Amino acid sequence: NAGVTQTPKFQVLKTGQSMTLQCAQDMNxxxxxxxxxxxxxxxxxxxxxxxxxxxxxxxxxxxxxxxxSTTEDFPLRLLSAAPSxxxxxxxxxxxxxxxxxQYFGPGTRLTVT
Amino acid sequence: GEDVEQSxxxxxxxxxxxxxxxxxxxxxSTYLYWYKQEPGAGLQLLxxxxxxxxMKQDQRLTVLLNKKDKHLxxxxxxxxxxxxxxxFCAEMNESQxxxxxxxxxxxxxxx
Numbered sequence: 001n002a003g004v005t006q007t008p009k010f011q012v013l014k015t016g017q018s019m020t021l022q023c024a025q026d027m028n029x030x031x032x033x034x035x036x037x038x039x040x041x042x043x044x045x046x047x048x049x050x051x052x053x054x055x056x057x058x059x060x061x062x063x064x065x066x067x068x069s070t071t072e073d074f075p076l077r078l079l080s081a082a083p084s085x086x087x088x089x090x091x092x093x094x095x096x097x098x099x100x101x102q103y104f105g106p107g108t109r110l111t112v113t
Numbered sequence: 114g115e116d117v118e119q120s121x122x123x124x125x126x127x128x129x130x131x132x133x134x135x136x137x138x139x140x141x142s143t144y145l146y147w148y149k150q151e152p153g154a155g156l157q158l159l160x161x162x163x164x165x166x167x168m169k170q171d172q173r174l175t176v177l178l179n180k181k182d183k184h185l186x187x188x189x190x191x192x193x194x195x196x197x198x199x200x201f202c203a204e205m206n207e208s209q210x211x212x213x214x215x216x217x218x219x220x221x222x223x224x
Binding site: 031033040041042043045048050096097098100101102106 | 154155211
């Protein structure tokens with residue numbers, strides 16, 4: 001199993017550009033989520049999904065969209081990038097909502113200039 | 114609301130024990146978790162403890178839970194340079210089914 005994969009590993013955007021961060025898992029997990037990690041702020045939940053076709057907002061959803069058309073994929077879209085979105089983004093999955101055993105991807109380091 | 118607090122830094126010498134502390138607020142949490150993040154990588158589940166336990170031991174790791182004070186600690190015996198990482202305490206948000214993480218404690222191990 002590849003586990004949780006994320007692409008790209010690094011990305012630089014200009015303010016106002018849009019892009020999609022990709023996340024995929026091959027463990028047939030129902031629950032997937034996106035976090036951002038900022039120095040001194042820990043991990044903050046952006047959006048999550050409890051299964052295909054179902055998504056919900058986390059703590060810091062503004063400026064981000066998600067969709068979950070398949071069990072495997074959970075892309076994160078930045079609609080109009082802002083410098084405040086400079087961060088490291090992690091995707092995670094677990095077999096179900098409420099499971100604390102989450103599997104994390106390697107992260108995407110995003111810089112918005 | 115739920116909140117998980119940890120100190121941000123801990124420095125120890127190789128071979129010493131490390132103790133990382135955490136306080137949480139949600140007394141209904143069924144499990145409490147410790148995750149480890151090595152440089153440039155994602156988080157990995159290190160260990161967890163069921164809320165009706167006081168202690169859990171797993172090789173060099175000991176987790177202590179004081180439910181009355183909502184205090185969780187992770188002790189690493191015989192700390193090695195490979196233990197240098199950020200350690201996150203986490204509790205489960207039972208209503209939403211997602212984890213709430215502390216800010217992480219950066220453990221530095223000096224040779």
